[in-house]
Amino acid sequence: MKILIIPGLTLPSISDTDIERIRVAGGNADVVVSTPEEAIEHVGDSDVLLGLLSKRMFLASNRLKWVHAIASGVDMFLYDEFVLSDVILTVKRVWSANILPTTPLGFC
Secondary structure: OEEEEOOEOOEOOOOHHHHHHHHHHOOOOEEEEOOOOOHHHOHHHOOEEEOOOOHHHHHHOOOOOEEEEOOOOOHHHOOHHHHOOOOEEEEOOOOOOOOOOOHHHOOO
């Protein structure tokens, strides 16, 4: 499993400890932290994305099963390709240290 994390305004960074906890909770998942500009290079073989997903990135994805948005609104995900897909969308704007490592794995 590959988990792509794209930090943003409500998740400006992620600690090495949390990355390791996500990796272990995902059964030795490949966890990649990327800038929004470079995420297009990783989204094609990602199963889970934590962050914001542009239409361009969505169209470049092949295995995506779940997107967990780091913003409170979901209007940016309401393009037809996403809405008509089987990809699960969840949202949590306020992070708690206890749930951060397991959240990307909850629906896999």
